[in-house]
Amino acid sequence: MVPRLMRSRFVRGSTAMSELEQKELTFLVKGSSAEPYEVTFIKDRDSLTALCTCPAGQYGNYCKHRIAILDGDGKAIVGENANQVATISDWLQGTDVAAALADFRRIEKTVEASKSAVAAVKRKLARAMNS
Numbered sequence: 001m002v003p004r005l006m007r008s009r010f011v012r013g014s015t016a017m018s019e020l021e022q023k024e025l026t027f028l029v030k031g032s033s034a035e036p037y038e039v040t041f042i043k044d045r046d047s048l049t050a051l052c053t054c055p056a057g058q059y060g061n062y063c064k065h066r067i068a069i070l071d072g073d074g075k076a077i078v079g080e081n082a083n084q085v086a087t088i089s090d091w092l093q094g095t096d097v098a099a100a101l102a103d104f105r106r107i108e109k110t111v112e113a114s115k116s117a118v119a120a121v122k123r124k125l126a127r128a129m130n131s
């Protein structure tokens with residue numbers, strides 16, 4: 001990660017210097033098709049872009065391939081750079097992607113808690129009906 005002082009110098013600097021700060025990493029990820037998908041992350045200052053060549057990703061929709069890597073999970077990576085997954089975790093910090101991912105995780109937990117509550121109420125209802 002670029003130290004904060006250097007980053008602000010780049011921001012004030014020329015376009016060429018800003019371009020120098022843009023970083024890109026691509027992973028090959030095993031999905032449901034025969035050919036692996038390409039998952040590309042582009043870090044430009046405080047912005048993180050994540051692209052995937054899977055059918056959902058090509059349409060800009062949610063896909064698990066990008067989320068897995070953002071979560072630091074490199075199990076599906078078939079390329080030789082799985083060790084660079086930690087770099088993506090660094091790039092994620094403080095971005096709007098991190099905020100949206102945190103929202104997603106929070107809502108997922110709410111859904112899980114609701115499913116447990118529904119299951120408990122179903123058991124209670126079954127007991128009430130059987131007695």
Ligand SMILES: [Zn+2]
Binds near residue numbers: 037053055056064
């Ligand atoms: Zn994908």
